[in-house]
Amino acid sequence: MAPIAYLECTRCGVHISAEQPQTVCPKDGGVLYVRYDLEHLKHHFKPESLVWRPATMWRYAEVLPDAEPVSLGEGFTQMLPSREFPNVFIKDEGLNPTGSFKARGLSAAVTMAKSYGLKKLAIPSAGNAASALAAYAAKAGIEAHIFMPKDVPLANRMECAMYGARVTLVDGLISDCARIVAERKQKQGWLDVSTLKEPFRIEGKKTMGYEVAELLGWQLPKAIIYPTGGGIGLIGMWKAFEEMQALGWIGNERPRMIVVQSAGCAPIVKAWNEGAWSAGFWPNASTVAAGLRVPKAYGDYLILDILKKSSGTALSVTDQEIMDALRHWARVEGVFGAPEGAASLAAYRKLRTDGFVGAEDEVVLFNTASGLKYLDVLEGELKRSKPQDSSQIGGIIAPY
Ligand SMILES: Cc1ncc(COP(=O)(O)O)c(C=O)c1O
Ligand SMILES: [Zn+2]
Numbered sequence: 001m002a003p004i005a006y007l008e009c010t011r012c013g014v015h016i017s018a019e020q021p022q023t024v025c026p027k028d029g030g031v032l033y034v035r036y037d038l039e040h041l042k043h044h045f046k047p048e049s050l051v052w053r054p055a056t057m058w059r060y061a062e063v064l065p066d067a068e069p070v071s072l073g074e075g076f077t078q079m080l081p082s083r084e085f086p087n088v089f090i091k092d093e094g095l096n097p098t099g100s101f102k103a104r105g106l107s108a109a110v111t112m113a114k115s116y117g118l119k120k121l122a123i124p125s126a127g128n129a130a131s132a133l134a135a136y137a138a139k140a141g142i143e144a145h146i147f148m149p150k151d152v153p154l155a156n157r158m159e160c161a162m163y164g165a166r167v168t169l170v171d172g173l174i175s176d177c178a179r180i181v182a183e184r185k186q187k188q189g190w191l192d193v194s195t196l197k198e199p200f201r202i203e204g205k206k207t208m209g210y211e212v213a214e215l216l217g218w219q220l221p222k223a224i225i226y227p228t229g230g231g232i233g234l235i236g237m238w239k240a241f242e243e244m245q246a247l248g249w250i251g252n253e254r255p256r257m258i259v260v261q262s263a264g265c266a267p268i269v270k271a272w273n274e275g276a277w278s279a280g281f282w283p284n285a286s287t288v289a290a291g292l293r294v295p296k297a298y299g300d301y302l303i304l305d306i307l308k309k310s311s312g313t314a315l316s317v318t319d320q321e322i323m324d325a326l327r328h329w330a331r332v333e334g335v336f337g338a339p340e341g342a343a344s345l346a347a348y349r350k351l352r353t354d355g356f357v358g359a360e361d362e363v364v365l366f367n368t369a370s371g372l373k374y375l376d377v378l379e380g381e382l383k384r385s386k387p388q389d390s391s392q393i394g395g396i397i398a399p400y
Contacts, residue, residue: 003066007032007199010302018065021116023197031299032199033239036063038246047218047249057104057207063243064108064203067115070140072097074107075207079215079364084332087362088348089221091212092335094370098159100291100338101208101368102132105232108204109193110136119143122190124177126229126291127156128369133193134163145190147177153290155373173285174229175295195230196299202236209240212364218249222361223256223312225347227340227368228268229294231303234259238306255364256357257306259314260347262287262322265295268303272314277304288319288381289339291368313356317346323381325349326371338374341367 006015007022011030016022022032045062053059057075077095082088093101106129113121122145123133130146137144146160150169160167170177178194185192195201213220220241226234234257244250261269265285271278279300285293297303307314317325319339326342329335337345344365351357371378 003036005035005037008035018199021113021118021191022199023192031196031202031235031302034065034199034203036243038063038243042247045247047214050214057107057204057211060207060210063210064207065112065115065200067111069107070111070114070136071107072103072135072139074103074204076211079212080333080335082333082365085348085359085363087360089216089362089364090329090333090335090337091208091364091366092337093208093366093368094335094337094341094372098128098131098135099155099370099373100128100132101205101233101366102129103135104204104207105129105201105236106132106136106193106204108200109133109198110140110142112200113142113191113193114140118191120145120188120190121193122181122185122188123147123193124174124181125152125156126174126293127152128291128373129195130165130167131156131159131163131373134160134165137165138163145181145188147180149173149177149290149293153374154376173293173295175281194298195232196235201232202239205233205236206240206243207236208233208366209237210244212237213241213244213250216362220250220253220255221364223258223351223357223363225258225260225344225351225363225365227289227292227343227366228259228261228297228303228314229292229340230297231259231268231299233366233368234306235299235302238310254310257310257312258347258351259303259307259312260343261314261316262289262292262343263316263318265293266316267295268297268300269314269316271300271304272307277301279304287322287339288377289322289343290374290377291338291340292343313351315347315350317343317350319381321346323385326378329367330371335367336371337367338369338371339377341365341369
């Protein structure tokens with residue numbers, strides 16, 4: 001693994017040492033990126049170096065922090081070729097520990113917290129990041145203090161309880177949870193591992209970018225559709241592409257990065273449509289896709305910049321379109337995705353209809369979590385909607 005050269009502010013460019021735990025830029029609150037000496041690394045870290053390495057995200061050890069990984073086997077998830085659309089791949093992040101892509105970022109963040117000797121971590125979460133922190137903190141023997149909306153999916157609550165995390169259910173949204181963590185962290189001695197408020201979750205998430213490239217034979221797809229809340233995955237993948245270019249693994253080609261959000265909470269889409277460089281707070285956020293219920297993304301300026309640089313776009317889909325896509329994916333592809341992931345399929349359909357992507361374009365759709373984490377939510381949705389058809393189980397008509 002590589003020693004970290006420095007942390008760099010994405011707003012003012014200042015360099016900060018990673019010897020001590022850091023959060024955001026002390027001058028302007030900018031998100032910090034971890035920087036390595038890629039010029040040096042490029043001489044001995046090559047795609048061939050990866051052959052025979054374990055099928056986890058830690059196979060990219062040279063571009064991850066130099067510490068003993070706290071790992072549960074995260075990463076290197078399948079890219080499933082779609083049966084319905086010949087040039088589409090489904091990157092199935094539901095196969096990760098704790099059933100979502102949040103495992104990657106929290107594996108990296110907890111790894112570094114442990115190596116810094118920290119004992120107490122806190123997180124405001126829409127649900128899946130909470131489960132992931134709870135699991136990795138358990139593995140590391142560190143306390144996890146979790147603040148999440150009281151109506152998160154049942155699985156998230158159960159997981160956190162089983163992993164022994166200290167959970168506070170908040171009558172509000174992730175933004176309210178973030179405020180509580182910010183108010184209490186100093187007194188309680190917690191490191192706040194909120195999205196983009198510490199530098200290492202991006203490092204874990206960026207491995208999705210390395211994997212997309214590796215699994216496509218070091219070619220990048222034409223487009224990537226990513227269900228966006230706080231946007232760490234999108235930001236991380238973009239960082240990975242820049243690193244891979246610096247390492248000489250790819251050229252300056254980039255996929256069109258596409259943000260999909262729910263119509264019930266679409267601050268990035270609104271900002272994109274208005275040509276803004278930052279996004280406002282989305283009032284009364286509400287959607288079946290709990291992970292997309294993020295009314296204000298801390299890294300909005302980074303997401304919008306990436307959309308611009310990649311000639312990408314941002315679009316929203318309705319909860320009805322999400323539910324239709326979720327059912328369709330399960331039936332046609334055998335992939336039981338999360339509502340957030342199914343939003344990628346709903347977005348792909350729209351982008352095909354309006355010609356933004358063509359049938360011949362290679363496109364990667366991110367399914368960010370397993371549908372198994374949403375059974376209570378999905379049951380509620382199915383009861384509300386007209387039953388589609390029923391199936392027979394042992395002579396009893398099942399309701400869906
Ligand atoms: C399943 C799922 N998909 C997507 C997201 C959004 O992820 P990000 O914050 O990286 O944009 C979340 C966030 O909680 C999530 O749980
Ligand atoms: Zn700064």
